[in-house]
Amino acid sequence: MMSLLLHKEEYQDQIFEHLSWLLEQYNENTDVFHVTKSLSQLLEVSGEYKIPLPDGKFQAICSALHNQICSQAKPLSMENHTELVHCVVQLARSSPDDLIAFLHSQLEIENEAVRVASLNLLRAIVGADLPETRPKKCLIVKAVKSTFSDQNATVRKAVLHFIQRLLSLQSVENCAAWDMVAHVFTEFSVSTSKLTLQRT
Numbered sequence: 001m002m003s004l005l006l007h008k009e010e011y012q013d014q015i016f017e018h019l020s021w022l023l024e025q026y027n028e029n030t031d032v033f034h035v036t037k038s039l040s041q042l043l044e045v046s047g048e049y050k051i052p053l054p055d056g057k058f059q060a061i062c063s064a065l066h067n068q069i070c071s072q073a074k075p076l077s078m079e080n081h082t083e084l085v086h087c088v089v090q091l092a093r094s095s096p097d098d099l100i101a102f103l104h105s106q107l108e109i110e111n112e113a114v115r116v117a118s119l120n121l122l123r124a125i126v127g128a129d130l131p132e133t134r135p136k137k138c139l140i141v142k143a144v145k146s147t148f149s150d151q152n153a154t155v156r157k158a159v160l161h162f163i164q165r166l167l168s169l170q171s172v173e174n175c176a177a178w179d180m181v182a183h184v185f186t187e188f189s190v191s192t193s194k195l196t197l198q199r200t
Contacts, residue, residue: 015042016054023064032068036083039065043090058095061087062102069117085124092125096133099125104143112152119144119158123165141166145179160187 019042025035039061046053053061065087068076076084091099106118122140125133133140144162147155163180 012051013054016057019054019057020060023060026064026068031077033077033080033083036068036080036087040083040087040090043087043094047090047093053094058091058098059102062091062099065091066102066106066114066117066121069121070111070113085121088121089124089128089130092128093130093132096125096130096136097139100136100139100143104146107143107146112154115147115150115152115155116158119147119155119162123158123162126162126169127165129169137166141179156187160184 022035022038026032043061045051065084069081069084088099100122103118103122106114109115122144126137126140144159147159150156150159163184166180
């Protein structure tokens, strides 16, 4: 039904006007999986048929999804988390540059949960290996490299998980791979040094 409506320009504004209302539902103290599912369907259709989101809506959706993933107030169900990540991957199909820029900005925030969520989403985007994001791998790596000096153990672990996913792909550009490999060896050296100090 949504794909039929979005195909007609006269209904597009009406559907996109409801986006703000839909995103506001995340603030309600209810099970929000239905909200994420509705958003996922809308993003799939708009991405499949190359229907651009209205100005300002992209950023609002990014913020709402990211806040849901980072939220400590109410635990996410597994199905909702999976659907939230799927929504982010759909956003990567429609506007990879804007999404990467958004997540890069989140990595600059001094908050462990925000940084870890951003790294995990970048890992999901790389893992999806979309035609739209393949040329953006070096840009994604640049964003991840901005966290290399972070001393938080959870953030460092998320970086290593990202690297593992990146290096498992067949289409890894050299500019991306070697910096990542070098970081793994650096982390290994640090961990080895700490173990040595603990034993002495």
